[in-house]
Amino acid sequence: xxxxxxxxxxxxTKYDTEQPHQLCSCGSPLLVKYDLAAxxxxxxxxxxxxRPPDLWRYRELLPVIAEENIVSLGEGMTPLLKxxxxxxxxGMSHLYLKDEGIIPSGSFKARGAAVxxxxxxxxxxxxxxxxxxxxxxxxxxxxxxxxGIAAVIVMPKDAPAIPRxxxxxxxxxxxxxxxxxxxxxxxxxxAIGERGWYDASTLKEPYRIEGKKTMGLExxxxxxxxxxxxxxxxxxxxxxxxxxxxxxCELREMGWVSGELPRLVAVQATGCAPIVRAWQxxxxxxxxxxxxxxxxxxxxVPKAIGDFLVLDAVYKTDGCxxxxxxxxxxxxxxxxxxxxxxxxxxxxxxxxxxxxxxxxDGWLGPDERVVxxxxxxxxxYPETVTSDPRLLQPSDRLPD
Amino acid sequence: xxxxxxxxxxxxTKYDTEQPHQLCSCGSPLLVKYDLAAxxxxxxxxxxxxRPPDLWRYRELLPVIAEENIVSLGEGMTPLLKxxxxxxxxGMSHLYLKDEGIIPSGSFKARGAAVxxxxxxxxxxxxxxxxxxxxxxxxxxxxxxxxGIAAVIVMPKDAPAIPRxxxxxxxxxxxxxxxxxxxxxxxxxxAIGERGWYDASTLKEPYRIEGKKTMGLExxxxxxxxxxxxxxxxxxxxxxxxxxxxxxCELREMGWVSGELPRLVAVQATGCAPIVRAWQxxxxxxxxxxxxxxxxxxxxVPKAIGDFLVLDAVYKTDGCxxxxxxxxxxxxxxxxxxxxxxxxxxxxxxxxxxxxxxxxDGWLGPDERVVxxxxxxxxxYPETVTSDPRLLQPSDRLPD
Numbered sequence: 070x071x072x073x074x075x076x077x078x079x080x081x082t083k084y085d086t087e088q089p090h091q092l093c094s095c096g097s098p099l100l101v102k103y104d105l106a107a108x109x110x111x112x113x114x115x116x117x118x119x120r121p122p123d124l125w126r127y128r129e130l131l132p133v134i135a136e137e138n139i140v141s142l143g144e145g146m147t148p149l150l151k152x153x154x155x156x157x158x159x160g161m162s163h164l165y166l167k168d169e170g171i172i173p174s175g176s177f178k179a180r181g182a183a184v185x186x187x188x189x190x191x192x193x194x195x196x197x198x199x200x201x202x203x204x205x206x207x208x209x210x211x212x213x214x215x216x217g218i219a220a221v222i223v224m225p226k227d228a229p230a231i232p233r234x235x236x237x238x239x240x241x242x243x244x245x246x247x248x249x250x251x252x253x254x255x256x257x258x259x260a261i262g263e264r265g266w267y268d269a270s271t272l273k274e275p276y277r278i279e280g281k282k283t284m285g286l287e288x289x290x291x292x293x294x295x296x297x298x299x300x301x302x303x304x305x306x307x308x309x310x311x312x313x314x315x316x317x318c319e320l321r322e323m324g325w326v327s328g329e330l331p332r333l334v335a336v337q338a339t340g341c342a343p344i345v346r347a348w349q350x351x352x353x354x355x356x357x358x359x360x361x362x363x364x365x366x367x368x369x370v371p372k373a374i375g376d377f378l379v380l381d382a383v384y385k386t387d388g389c390x391x392x393x394x395x396x397x398x399x400x401x402x403x404x405x406x407x408x409x410x411x412x413x414x415x416x417x418x419x420x421x422x423x424x425x426x427x428x429x430d431g432w433l434g435p436d437e438r439v440v441x442x443x444x445x446x447x448x449x450y451p452e453t454v455t456s457d458p459r460l461l462q463p464s465d466r467l468p469d
Numbered sequence: 470x471x472x473x474x475x476x477x478x479x480x481x482t483k484y485d486t487e488q489p490h491q492l493c494s495c496g497s498p499l500l501v502k503y504d505l506a507a508x509x510x511x512x513x514x515x516x517x518x519x520r521p522p523d524l525w526r527y528r529e530l531l532p533v534i535a536e537e538n539i540v541s542l543g544e545g546m547t548p549l550l551k552x553x554x555x556x557x558x559x560g561m562s563h564l565y566l567k568d569e570g571i572i573p574s575g576s577f578k579a580r581g582a583a584v585x586x587x588x589x590x591x592x593x594x595x596x597x598x599x600x601x602x603x604x605x606x607x608x609x610x611x612x613x614x615x616x617g618i619a620a621v622i623v624m625p626k627d628a629p630a631i632p633r634x635x636x637x638x639x640x641x642x643x644x645x646x647x648x649x650x651x652x653x654x655x656x657x658x659x660a661i662g663e664r665g666w667y668d669a670s671t672l673k674e675p676y677r678i679e680g681k682k683t684m685g686l687e688x689x690x691x692x693x694x695x696x697x698x699x700x701x702x703x704x705x706x707x708x709x710x711x712x713x714x715x716x717x718c719e720l721r722e723m724g725w726v727s728g729e730l731p732r733l734v735a736v737q738a739t740g741c742a743p744i745v746r747a748w749q750x751x752x753x754x755x756x757x758x759x760x761x762x763x764x765x766x767x768x769x770v771p772k773a774i775g776d777f778l779v780l781d782a783v784y785k786t787d788g789c790x791x792x793x794x795x796x797x798x799x800x801x802x803x804x805x806x807x808x809x810x811x812x813x814x815x816x817x818x819x820x821x822x823x824x825x826x827x828x829x830d831g832w833l834g835p836d837e838r839v840v841x842x843x844x845x846x847x848x849x850y851p852e853t854v855t856s857d858p859r860l861l862q863p864s865d866r867l868p869d
Contacts, residue, residue: 122522148543215810237856252863260867410615456637463652467660
């Protein structure tokens with residue numbers, strides 16, 4: 070393993086990787102640091118190309134030590150689709166969709182779960198707990214089942230229903246809360262303090278982000294070890310955006326990519342846009358968003374613990390933060406399906422809506438290489454689609 | 470392109486590949502034939518290994534001529550997972566799951582749709598119609614949207630609900646019928662006769678099977694160009710089983726694999742088991758199954774048009790046909806999730822139940838390399854899981 074230590078991005082305190090750690094004593098999330106010179110000396114691009122198409126192809130840049138601790142369901146190397154028809158329709162010549170719906174559990178949360186659960190297993194964790202807006206809970210419940218780790222999951226009662234089925238069939242202990250993910254987080258936090266469980270909440274353990282960062286590694290590889298110009302990411306907790314930024318910085322330090330990083334765009338909903346408000350104020354952190362509500366439930370996060378890392382990545386890459394209405398999101402979901410045949414989740418559709426908005430504003434150029442990150446499959450959100458087909462009898466003819 | 474012609478497996482009549490063809494004049498499905506010597510001379514295993522991880526890596530063995538006609542959403546190279554924990558639990562040392570849930574639209578129907586729609590586009594089709602038990606309709610609707618082909622879909626009213634959302638968001642014309650897929654097929658058949666649409670019903674066009682056969686190509690590649698001992702396949706229309714058999718025969722003729730083909734097992738439900746009944750009688754064809762019903766809705770096919778090809782593949786490989794109860798299927802779905810973290814569809818779970826049954830019967834040996842084919846993701850079937858989580862208030866503590 071090439072991970073050397075954990076480091077606090079706020080106060081720079083270092084921690085070892087042998088013991089389970091959660092937050093830094095200063096309250097900040099911890100990040101995994103690697104001996105990148107050693108990785109660059111050991112791993113080549115052709116090594117990577119010859120490996121199976123899952124995220125473990127980047128194992129030297131991942132924190133798991135022993136192969137027997139890897140808990141994998143085949144996650145990663147999701148398709149990067151060029152949107153020719155949609156691009157032509159809206160006037161963009163190099164528009165891409167990274168489709169994270171094509172992954173175990175149907176959402177990008179599988180990446181964080183695969184690496185997070187593998188490390189938890191390696192560290193000897195027997196019970197973990199987490200609040201979730203749904204998909205992370207479903208993914209962690211399933212990976213924990215495979216790892217033999219007990220999982221306690223708390224999600225808002227208004228979260229989409231299908232992740233409940235994932236938790237149930239995986240045998241996790243599932244609770245609903247009449248509130249938001251922040252309320253679920255308080256309940257989990259109290260239980261963890263009392264019972265000594267491992268806290269798998271967003272960024273409260275340092276390994277989930279290592280799984281998410283593989284989206285950045287894959288984007289670089291899929292673009293032939295070049296970088297696109299812009300990546301739009303639906304931002305709730307923001308781990309994926311922080312992860313993509315971390316991945317590209319690591320690749321640049323290794324000499325595998327060069328030049329400017331892509332401008333990273335944090336996409337939120339107008340009904341829950343704390344990062345956008347902070348970015349507009351050029352603030353370093355966000356404020357709690359009251360009465361949060363959007364159809365893109367996964368990004369209903371009123372205050373993200375890693376908000377300062379998200380904003381830092383956006384500032385450092387000359388990116389931006391943009392909020393879209395639910396109406397625009399649902400229109401973009403339909404547009405993607407009818408022109409490109411992809412049924413994306415509302416969070417991914419929000420990124421498509423943001424692309425159209427930023428193109429109209431002139432912030433995006435028509436010939437830039439732009440990646441819309443779709444974080445999950447639309448089949449987990451059937452309620453976003455209206456279908457009222459006509460019922461025929463067997464003796465009927467098909468209507469005109 | 471290396472496809473030389475279409476051929477009727479019953480009366481051996483040949484047809485060209487330039488025009489759209491449906492069934493043979495004798496009523497049998499047509500199969501695509503290739504110049505396999507030319508393919509073997511042109512394509513190498515290392516060529517394939519260096520290509521992107523989707524089913525188009527086998528393009529010399531696929532019928533699409535021009536690259537611009539390829540309609541792809543990134544389908545194929547689904548994970549082959551070794552089931553260590555579950556294998557240990559039931560006493561099998563080499564048990565594998567081929568997980569077709571990790572694919573666009575969440576079901577293996579995406580393979581047939583990708584190749585079938587690509588060829589339909591190449592042949593100039595503008596409208597196609599099909600009956601479906603759900604997943605094929607969802608997949609074809611989405612791929613047709615990308616291809617710019619109008620799709621007319623008819624499915625039983627009792628089919629799972631999520632594919633309706635796929636059809637609706639893709640902009641397909643969707644109808645329900647108060648009956649089974651056989652009733653949907655009659656309505657579609659009549660409309661096609663009157664309106665001149667392309668008939669995309671199972672095996673009524675010769676290209677869907679070419680997409681499905683890539684499961685067999687992938688299995689061979691993922692086993693290092695060796696063959697497993699047994700493949701269990703949930704059999705409704707049976708296109709995948711026929712396709713896997715066709716793929717392995719083609720690879721053997723090319724000299725890429727050698728030895729015995731795997732024993733192919735047609736898995737059905739006790740509530741709809743026409744192939745099993747025929748196999749028990751050593752019959753060449755099946756009889757219509759009255760009052761068909763099973764929780765594995767995708768295999769509720771009372772009489773498959775390709776039944777004789779399914780049975781032929783089973784007989785030629787010394788395979789078998791086996792029916793399992795819905796109770797065993799749902800128990801296997803749970804067992805897979807709790808031990809291996811995979812949330813499979815009921816059809817895939819039926820194959821797992823059949824594996825347990827054939828192991829108990831001694832038909833499967835404990836050390837054989839056995840592949841359970843899971844045809845779709847469980848998240849399309851949330852109704853198969855009971856979840857009744859406790860609701861907490863934000864001020865509550867987590868119960869013990």
